[in-house]
Amino acid sequence: MRATFVLKILSPKCRIQNHRTYIIYVVKKVGKMFKLTEKGEKIQEMFDTIAPRYDFLNRVLSFGIDRSWRRFAVKKIKYAPNGRILDVATGTGDVALEIAAQTPSSVSITGIDFSGEMVELGKQKVAASSYAGRINMHVAPCEDIPFADDSFDSITIAFGIRNVVDRSQGLKEMYRVLKPGGRVVILEFSTPRFALFKHLYHFYFLKVLPVIGGLFSKFSAYKYLPDSVIEFPSQDQFKTIMAGVGFKNTQHHDLTLGIATVYTGEK
């Protein structure tokens, strides 16, 4: 992560020296402004590029199963009446919309994502839905969430954490803005354990999927997808990372023979 310091101007002072007037600003370092790394910028650009075809390809490439995974993950959230839920890496808002569908109207939902194009499409989808008043969306990175500590009852992130370059920092930020007793729900791809199914899955994921992705969108983005899944930690390793950030009662639940996994943890 690269950081630029944010300086607060405390008191401009005027000084006259050798017939010249100088204005001196006393500044104080008040924090760091988050700046994406080069790799982060490339990932952001990639999602901006694939945004227009993202929803269509999700349905085609997963044979529609992705919807049931999101539904399952959202069932794990915790909320109180008038609660607030944050969906990180919200993309075009499918999880945010699913949360709205599964919760009472007093619950409000915020989606953040660092891709402006994804957020723009998400805003259009939300506006066209019956949940327009309950969901708001902003462009923001997971590594620097623009909300106060202890703000949300639950936080979700679906197929997002894998892409977050500084994963620990992203998890730390989610932990920070989660209320004590609140729950994080993370949906992510994983590698199936059964040998035969794993081979079939790898063939589809590594050989077929990038070609279909390339036909309708960008080959390199759909080549990046399986590569990033393969390098993602195992279920147990990821729960250890979550625990290292402070999450308690970490659990995981594999879906569809271990193609995807839902992780939960509490603050």
Ligand SMILES: C[S@@+](CC[C@H](N)C(=O)[O-])C[C@H]1O[C@@H](n2cnc3c(N)ncnc32)[C@H](O)[C@@H]1O
């Ligand atoms: C595979 S999409 C998932 C979108 C959505 N959650 C869904 O279920 O369809 C991954 C999303 O993560 C976002 N993303 C990746 N890294 C991010 C980061 N560091 N901060 C915020 N958003 C990020 C991308 O812009 C993209 O919209």
